[in-house]
Amino acid sequence: MRRGFYIGRFQPYHNGHQSVLEEIARWADEIVIGVGSAQLSHTPDNPFTAGERVLMITRALADLACPIYVIPIEDIRRNAIWVAHVRSMTPPFDVVYSGNPLVMQLFAEAGMEVQSPDMYERATHSGREIRRRMLCGEAWENLVPPAVIDVIREIRGDERLRQIAGTDE
DSSP states (O other): OOEEEEEEOOTTOOHHHHHHHHHHHHHOSEEEEEEOSTTOOSSSSOOSOHHHHHHHHHHHTTTOSSOEEEEEOOOOSOHHHHHHHHHHHSOOOSEEEOOOHHHHHHHHHTTOEEEOOOOSSTTTSSHHHHHHHHHHTOOOGGGSOHHHHHHHHHHTHHHHHHHHHOOOO
């Protein structure tokens, strides 16, 4: 049994994440997906709740060839023990997939195998760019899987983002 681990904030889940997870599924028998910063929501950088992000991911990956486990993981703000925290919250895994230099360093120091997957069109496929487009009223739907569009519309996530990004001035 080969189980891979992939962590991100998924604010929102997008086609870049989908591409990476489809690639991981070619190798792994199962995938553990960590929804990082699970305690954050309703801010311009983190507009979606952990539950909403879990919904986005599970719906987008419903047809993936291998089982997935989506686990919300709250921040602890202590990098020296963060890997132990993650491992205490997840099923065991064999390989960590990440493009984040800090995540890669922390897992490598803990003796874990770490691989950096190729990022899919990173300039446009990023949560920051998608949120920017939502705020500016630009097209963002082509950057996320259809299931994610449905979830964001269901929760009125783009409207929420515009509301919370506003000011009282």
